[in-house]
Structure formats: structure tokens, C-alpha cells
Amino acid sequence: MQEIAFKALSVETLGRRLGGVAAVADRVGGAAENWKIREVGDGNLNLVFIVEGEAGTVVVKQALPYVRLVGDSWPLPLKRSFFEYNALVRQQQRAPGMVPEIFHHDEAQALVVMEFLSPHIILRRALIKGEQLPRIAEDLGLFMARTLFRGSDLSLTPRVRKEDMALFADNVELCDITENLVFTDPYFDAPMNRHTPGLDPVVARLRADRDLKVEAQKIKHLFAAKAETLVHGDLHTGSVMVTPGDTRIIDPEFAFYGPISFDVGMLLANYWMSFFSQAGHETEGSRDAMRAYLLSVIEKTWSVFRTEFSHLWRTERTGMLYHRSLYEDQGDDLASEQALGHLLHEVWTELLGFAGVEIHRRILGLAHNADFEDIADETARAQCETAALAFGRHIAVNRRHIQSLAEINALAETLNGARKSMLAEKAS
Amino acid sequence: MQEIAFKALSVETLGRRLGGVAAVADRVGGAAENWKIREVGDGNLNLVFIVEGEAGTVVVKQALPYVRLVGDSWPLPLKRSFFEYNALVRQQQRAPGMVPEIFHHDEAQALVVMEFLSPHIILRRALIKGEQLPRIAEDLGLFMARTLFRGSDLSLTPRVRKEDMALFADNVELCDITENLVFTDPYFDAPMNRHTPGLDPVVARLRADRDLKVEAQKIKHLFAAKAETLVHGDLHTGSVMVTPGDTRIIDPEFAFYGPISFDVGMLLANYWMSFFSQAGHETEGSRDAMRAYLLSVIEKTWSVFRTEFSHLWRTERTGMLYHRSLYEDQGDDLASEQALGHLLHEVWTELLGFAGVEIHRRILGLAHNADFEDIADETARAQCETAALAFGRHIAVNRRHIQSLAEINALAETLNGARKSMLAEKAS
Incomplete structure (x- = not known):
């Protein structure tokens, strides 16, 4: 796997950057340029996108190197995405069906692609x-x-x-x-x-x-x-x-x-x-x-x-x-x-x-x-x-x-x- | 530092193997072939040698990949020497003068060379x-x-x-x-x-x-x-x-x-x-x-x-x-x-x-x-x-x-x- 420096996703770049990841593309379906992408935020720390295609919808959550709500005056390490992913994997093993299904994790890009929960x-x-x-x-x-x-x-x-x-x-x-x-x-x-x-x-x-x-x-x-x-x-x-x-x-x-x-x-x-x-x-x-x-x-x-x-x-x-x-x-x-x-x-x-x-x-x-x-x-x-x-x-x-x-x-x-x-x- | 596979010391090999380590040789003094070396054991887990030369005496403690008292039917990892060394360093910082002075640590050989306490x-x-x-x-x-x-x-x-x-x-x-x-x-x-x-x-x-x-x-x-x-x-x-x-x-x-x-x-x-x-x-x-x-x-x-x-x-x-x-x-x-x-x-x-x-x-x-x-x-x-x-x-x-x-x-x-x-x- 090539290691690429972290870069924040945007509505414009997400399709291009994740379109080639089979675990994501198969789930969303269709050409990435046709994906319907919305940024919804999660309120405090991270970027969250909802990505909709002809086969389905996923959530992409990406950490930023700072607290989103406060800005870069409050740095916060990207590795929190690694811990989130690892915790989700263990929770799924220990209490099956109680956390969103995980489709993809990219440690360097600090992102997790997971099940879109609806109408939750x-x-x-x-x-x-x-x-x-x-x-x-x-x-x-x-x-x-x-x-x-x-x-x-x-x-x-x-x-x-x-x-x-x-x-x-x-x-x-x-x-x-x-x-x-x-x-x-x-x-x-x-x-x-x-x-x-x-x-x-x-x-x-x-x-x-x-x-x-x-x-x-x-x-x-x-x-x-x-x-x-x-x-x-x-x-x-x-x-x-x-x-x-x-x-x-x-x-x-x-x-x-x-x-x-x-x-x-x-x-x-x-x-x-x-x-x-x-x-x-x-x-x-x-x-x-x-x-x-x-x-x-x-x-x-x-x-x-x-x-x-x-x-x-x-x-x-x-x-x-x-x-x-x-x-x-x-x-x-x-x-x-x-x-x-x-x-x-x-x-x-x-x-x-x-x-x-x-x-x-x-x-x-x-x-x-x-x-x-x-x-x-x-x-x-x-x-x-x-x-x-x-x-x-x-x-x-x-x-x-x-x-x-x-x-x-x-x-x-x-x-x-x-x-x-x-x-x-x-x-x- | 060259990494050499672990080998247990003996009374015969210790001088040759540690004679070139300045931190040890300076403390013991004289030619390594003249060192007076005794194996004393520490009762349970490890090899312990007392090494005496014209300038002074040191203790060499080496872990073995098993419990010394029981033999190789009870394996025990060499890294315990690493933890011992690290604990001694912290204890010396936190309560100066209460642990033996440490002269040398070789992680691969799982050994610590330290002060000979006498007449303790x-x-x-x-x-x-x-x-x-x-x-x-x-x-x-x-x-x-x-x-x-x-x-x-x-x-x-x-x-x-x-x-x-x-x-x-x-x-x-x-x-x-x-x-x-x-x-x-x-x-x-x-x-x-x-x-x-x-x-x-x-x-x-x-x-x-x-x-x-x-x-x-x-x-x-x-x-x-x-x-x-x-x-x-x-x-x-x-x-x-x-x-x-x-x-x-x-x-x-x-x-x-x-x-x-x-x-x-x-x-x-x-x-x-x-x-x-x-x-x-x-x-x-x-x-x-x-x-x-x-x-x-x-x-x-x-x-x-x-x-x-x-x-x-x-x-x-x-x-x-x-x-x-x-x-x-x-x-x-x-x-x-x-x-x-x-x-x-x-x-x-x-x-x-x-x-x-x-x-x-x-x-x-x-x-x-x-x-x-x-x-x-x-x-x-x-x-x-x-x-x-x-x-x-x-x-x-x-x-x-x-x-x-x-x-x-x-x-x-x-x-x-x-x-x-x-x-x-x-x-x-």
C-alpha cells in the first residue's frame, strides 16, 4: 500500500479519492463522478460525508488534525481515527450488530467508511x-x-x-x-x-x-x-x-x-x-x-x-x-x-x-x-x-x-x- | 551497534566478551584475561557473575531464556533484563542512591553490569x-x-x-x-x-x-x-x-x-x-x-x-x-x-x-x-x-x-x- 500524506476530503475530491477503493465503490455503486456527496459534520471534531450512489449509501468519517469546531488553534492527532476503527472492530466482535458495519479504514488518511444508518x-x-x-x-x-x-x-x-x-x-x-x-x-x-x-x-x-x-x-x-x-x-x-x-x-x-x-x-x-x-x-x-x-x-x-x-x-x-x-x-x-x-x-x-x-x-x-x-x-x-x-x-x-x-x-x-x-x- | 544473537556468558567467556566494553573495562581495570570471575547465581532465574580486577569489582547479571532453577522446560523471555534495566534507571532517578549503580546494559545479550555491593x-x-x-x-x-x-x-x-x-x-x-x-x-x-x-x-x-x-x-x-x-x-x-x-x-x-x-x-x-x-x-x-x-x-x-x-x-x-x-x-x-x-x-x-x-x-x-x-x-x-x-x-x-x-x-x-x-x- 502506498503511503500518501494526509489530505482532508471535500465534496469535490471524495469521489476521485475513494472511487478506486473496491470496498467503497462496490457498496455505493456506479461511476464515482455520479455519487451524490453531502458534508454533514458530526458537530465537534471531524468531517463526515454521506455518499450516495445507485447501489447504496455510505458514511465517510475523516479526522482532521485539529478540533473542527475550534479550528487549528486546537490541534488533535489524526490517529484518533485509528483508535475509533480498532474500537469498532472489537465492539462488533464482542456485541455483534450494535455498531455500524465498517467497509474501509485508511490509517494515513484518518478515515473510516461505514454503514449509513437510516432512518436512524x-x-x-x-x-x-x-x-x-x-x-x-x-x-x-x-x-x-x-x-x-x-x-x-x-x-x-x-x-x-x-x-x-x-x-x-x-x-x-x-x-x-x-x-x-x-x-x-x-x-x-x-x-x-x-x-x-x-x-x-x-x-x-x-x-x-x-x-x-x-x-x-x-x-x-x-x-x-x-x-x-x-x-x-x-x-x-x-x-x-x-x-x-x-x-x-x-x-x-x-x-x-x-x-x-x-x-x-x-x-x-x-x-x-x-x-x-x-x-x-x-x-x-x-x-x-x-x-x-x-x-x-x-x-x-x-x-x-x-x-x-x-x-x-x-x-x-x-x-x-x-x-x-x-x-x-x-x-x-x-x-x-x-x-x-x-x-x-x-x-x-x-x-x-x-x-x-x-x-x-x-x-x-x-x-x-x-x-x-x-x-x-x-x-x-x-x-x-x-x-x-x-x-x-x-x-x-x-x-x-x-x-x-x-x-x-x-x-x-x-x-x-x-x-x-x-x-x-x-x-x- | 552490531546485533549479535544471544549467548549465555560463562566464567571462561565473560572476559573476552565484556573486555572491550569501556564502561566495564575501565571500572574493573587491567587486562580482561587477568579478571577474577566467579559465578554466584541469584537463586532462581538468572546468571550472576562477580568480576574482579585491579581497579575494582562489578556484578554481571544475565537473563537466560528459561528459569535457571527449573531449566528449559520453563521458558522465560530475555526481555526481562530490559525491564530490569529500565526499572533501575527510573528508580535511580526517583530515589537516588537506593539501587546499585548501572555501568552497562546490553539488550540483545540480556545483561546488566552494575555496582558490586560489599560488604552487603x-x-x-x-x-x-x-x-x-x-x-x-x-x-x-x-x-x-x-x-x-x-x-x-x-x-x-x-x-x-x-x-x-x-x-x-x-x-x-x-x-x-x-x-x-x-x-x-x-x-x-x-x-x-x-x-x-x-x-x-x-x-x-x-x-x-x-x-x-x-x-x-x-x-x-x-x-x-x-x-x-x-x-x-x-x-x-x-x-x-x-x-x-x-x-x-x-x-x-x-x-x-x-x-x-x-x-x-x-x-x-x-x-x-x-x-x-x-x-x-x-x-x-x-x-x-x-x-x-x-x-x-x-x-x-x-x-x-x-x-x-x-x-x-x-x-x-x-x-x-x-x-x-x-x-x-x-x-x-x-x-x-x-x-x-x-x-x-x-x-x-x-x-x-x-x-x-x-x-x-x-x-x-x-x-x-x-x-x-x-x-x-x-x-x-x-x-x-x-x-x-x-x-x-x-x-x-x-x-x-x-x-x-x-x-x-x-x-x-x-x-x-x-x-x-x-x-x-x-x-x-
Whole structure:
């Protein structure tokens, strides 16, 4: 293969440059000069094109040597495309059918050509519109259990996991984004932070909140040091594409070896933020049913995750940890169940930490989410965000002393009901 | 540099092969054919030579492609010499003067030429003889605090730590030895296990001990997943050379990125085993003073470690975790102290786990230690080992509920006093 220097694609050049790649040309069909090519972007980091031909449609995603949204003042290495491709390949092996099919990867050009998902929309957009997707809890619970179990020392041989950890350890710059933007910046007056103006008193209180600031760093420590499994690394509702009948997980360029709890905590946090944001989207009627749906999705996601993870523990525990020779093979099945219970309890206490931190960074850091941002009324938005922050603070700081999702979902309902008075109190 | 295929050194060939290496020849002095060369072995894995000339003496340590003690039926890669060299270089940077000076490394020949330590002896031998070394607590406490703090995300930049972690992740085979021999084999009837015959009833009880067997695997999970800092990886009293005035740490070929608590737990376990073994070495008089000395060494080592780690936390915390911008720079020094306290508490609960596991494997696994092995009277040895196992089980299983070293050192004294009746009970 000839190595050609990286060059960004454009609508004009894409056909010429990919027309000769059989894996792409066969899928799209017809002469490349007749392809219908649209640039759609992916919002933040990369170039994304939709390429349509007589046989079919594909998506071409290309990294740029900088953050697309910010420009070349914020360089970001092209190799993130390599990590995305490698993560997609592993996710497809470990949870078949849950990620887009991959047709082509060009490492030097930092591009991945993949299945065009249609009529899928981004899960976050669906939730903002108030749509109840019937499959997401089941599908994402299974996806997380399968990828996180099968990427760990519970399943892989030690050499395979260590080599793969070393490979992804080079994804430094994307980890660095998470390390700074998620775990650090929101907790002091960092230059790139922003927040809804009405939150000033809440922010002042948070910046003086010693227990929260210690806990956030302990959770960062966990993120940085616990190389337990290959995580997606950015599993929020913007990284999921849905129809009522299908769920696909995209954009794993932040993949690295981290804690099992990380993806789970990030995803649940985004459901809770959707829950707290619903009050800001009630212009066309109550979102009570949507809120109840979201809390049920959270409960079911965790329940499906636990059930599937336990199933894999009992049937596929071929790695070096908690080996059957010590438990089942000695006739002590209960020892294996005891160890599983302890492990799931640790995932639980960690995921609450990650969820609490994710909520803070989406409201106080650089990268906000549309759930809150789309609320035009700043006072209403600040009320929703205040309740979400109170919730996030509670679960992060008290994560070792929380019994069940029922308990904190009830708290979420209480805080949502009190959000107007909470902001009024804080402003006074 | 020409790459020459690996060839094991011998007393006959060493002078010819290393005589041309200036870093060695200058240090030894005189014509290589006049060098006085002795092979001394290092007990288990490698070839070790002492090379004496008119200017000085050096040690040449060469890895073999198999375990020296077992032969070529147990292959072991030569690259362990590369990891040993790289660990020594980092330890020298981070805790100057505590490891042998390195004169030469040849990666292809898997050899390291280093300072000949004299009149040093192995710490384990000194403790068996009943010698009280005045400096070990201070020196090893400082060594651990400095290497473990400075090799972590508390000190290094994220890229440096991640690259170094990836480098050492390739030390798979030596990690594999620890993963199997330390954490797994002792807990079932593995082929390479052996134990003092009188321990049969104790072993039967242990193999049925569900809580211990679950805890041992949780501790293995920690060992495998928590890539927190560059650890020595084999820091027992056989890896320390001493005189009354000097302490040096050798043999870091098991180095990898693991928990801060690992080295500390392994070292303290070896002191506790020395404590329990003293009763078997009382042929020439009571070892009461030696036992009191060992418990004081344990207390002081942990105290020095805590003090130095805290000092580095306050003065050198330049890494990405618990950054000053969140705490001290906001005028909240107490937040930083709170986080430090939590971290040290975590190290404490973990090190008790590693210590408990280390005690089990030295009595029940493949690699026993001379502290117990040198007790010729099998009944006396079994009594000492029974008390040590009861102690190790207690601290591993109860590690989250133990307050202080004073508490468990008192337990050690009680168990030591009761060791004869304990074995009698178990045998009946």
C-alpha cells in the first residue's frame, strides 16, 4: 500500500479519492463522478460525508488534525481515527450488530467508511423531542455488559489484554480531553468553562464545595488508573443512533482501557440530564410520561446490564480473574456468586461517581448538551440545571451509601418538583 | 551497534566478551584475561557473575531464556533484563542512591553490569540470623514513597506515564508468574504447590475458606487492573541488600504499572513472616528482642512511607491528579489534606490484602522463603507457618476493618504465643 500524506476530503475530491477503493465503490455503486456527496459534520471534531450512489449509501468519517469546531488553534492527532476503527472492530466482535458495519479504514488518511444508518436519528434528539424508544434499555444494557466483560481480564488472556491496553494507551490526547474537560475544569474557574447566567450563585457554592471537589478527583484517579477493560469512552446519548426497532452505538474515538463503570455511569448521567431537562421542553404539553419513561429506562438499563454481565460471568469467565478452578470446580458455586456480587457492587459505587461528574461538566464545562441548551428560556434552563447539579452532587459524594436506583430516582423526582424554589433560594 | 544473537556468558567467556566494553573495562581495570570471575547465581532465574580486577569489582547479571532453577522446560523471555534495566534507571532517578549503580546494559545479550555491593548481605539472611539493621525502615520507607509517588499521575505528565505503562505492559510473562504463583495457585491444589507436611489440616481448611478465596481474587483483580504507578514488583527481603549503614534495592525485573500498595504490602508481609519464623531460630537463645525489632520496623516503615508520601504530595504534586489549581490555589489546603488522607487510607486497605496474600503463597505455593525453610524441625516450622497463615488470612479478609498497625502487631504477638496450641488444635 502506498503511503500518501494526509489530505482532508471535500465534496469535490471524495469521489476521485475513494472511487478506486473496491470496498467503497462496490457498496455505493456506479461511476464515482455520479455519487451524490453531502458534508454533514458530526458537530465537534471531524468531517463526515454521506455518499450516495445507485447501489447504496455510505458514511465517510475523516479526522482532521485539529478540533473542527475550534479550528487549528486546537490541534488533535489524526490517529484518533485509528483508535475509533480498532474500537469498532472489537465492539462488533464482542456485541455483534450494535455498531455500524465498517467497509474501509485508511490509517494515513484518518478515515473510516461505514454503514449509513437510516432512518436512524441521534438518541439525544429523540429524547428532547419526547420520543420514547422501546429498545434502548435492553440494547444498551446488553452492549455495555458484552463489550465491558469481554474486553477485560474476566474474558481475555493476560497477553491479549495487556497488548491491547498498550495499543490504546497511545490515545493520550483524547484521554487528555476527558481528564481536563470532564474531571477538572468544571471545578475551578477554567478559561473554557461557561454556564447559564442564572447559575452564578450555584457555581460559587460548588467551587467552595470541598467534599465534591475531593470526590471528583478521586473519580478522576479511578478513570486514569483502573485499566480494567476497553471502554467506549464517550457513551452519551449523542453517541447512539436509534429507530424504534434498532439501536447503534457510534463514535468510539475516545476508547481506552478504563473502569467497567465508566461507560455505564456516563450513559445513565445523560438519561438523568434528559429527565431534568424535560421541564424546559413542556411547551407542547406535559412531559410527565417522558420523565417516567426515562427513569424506567435507567432502571432497566442497569438491570439488563447486571443480568447479562452475570450471565457472562457464569458462562464465559475464561480469563485469569476469579478462575473457575478456585470456585465452581471446587464445588463452591456460592464463592463465584459472592465474588460477582462484590464486583457488581463496586461497579455500582463507581458509576454513581462518574454519573455525578458527567452532570457537572455538561452544565459547567465547555461541552454542554442540547437537552439543556435547547431550552431558550434562560430562567427555566437554570432551574433545570440547578436541580440536575444538586442531583449530581448528591450521587457523586454519597455514592458509597446509596442502596438502589429506586432511591435516587425518587430523589430525582423530588428535586425536579422543587427546581423553581431551589433556584430562587440560591439566588437570594 | 552490531546485533549479535544471544549467548549465555560463562566464567571462561565473560572476559573476552565484556573486555572491550569501556564502561566495564575501565571500572574493573587491567587486562580482561587477568579478571577474577566467579559465578554466584541469584537463586532462581538468572546468571550472576562477580568480576574482579585491579581497579575494582562489578556484578554481571544475565537473563537466560528459561528459569535457571527449573531449566528449559520453563521458558522465560530475555526481555526481562530490559525491564530490569529500565526499572533501575527510573528508580535511580526517583530515589537516588537506593539501587546499585548501572555501568552497562546490553539488550540483545540480556545483561546488566552494575555496582558490586560489599560488604552487603541479603536482608532476609540478616533477619534469619537475628541481626537488627538500623536503617531499613527509614531507607525502604523513603524508597517506596519516592518511587511510587514519582512514577504515578501525581507526578508525571499523562503522556509520559501512559507511554511508560505501555512499555512495561510487555512484561507479560513476569506478571504472569505473579498472577499465577501469588494469587491463584495457593488457593487450589495446583501441581507446583508444596507445604510442610504438618500443615495438611490447615491447608484443607483454607481450600474451603470461601471468604479468603474471594478476597484473594479481588486482590488479584486490583493487581491486574490498577495501573497506578511503576512498582518494583518483587519487593521482598530477598530483594534488599544491606549493611548496618546502607540499604540497596535490587532485582526489579518484575516491574510493571500496578497499585501503589503492592510493593508496600509485599515488603511488610515479609517482615511479618520473619517475625513468625523467629521462634524456629531460637536455638541460640530467645528472639524476643528480634521480634520486637521487626514489629517496630513495620510500624516505622509505614510511618516513614506516609510522612514522605505526604511531603511529596504537598511539595511535588505536579501531575494531573488532585491538581493544586483545585485546592491550594483556591485557598483550601484542607481539601488537599482530605484527598491525601483518603488516598493513604486506600493504600492501607489494599496493602493489607497484598500482605495477606503474599504470606499464603510463601507457605503454600511454589516459592517458599528461607525464613521458614531454614527451620529444620518440621513441627516447629509448621507451628510458625500456621500462626503466619492465621495472621495472613485475618488481615486479607478484614482489611477494610483494621484500624492500625498497633492493632495487628498485637494480634501477631498473640498468634505467635499461641502457635503450638493452634497447630495441635488443627491436627486434632
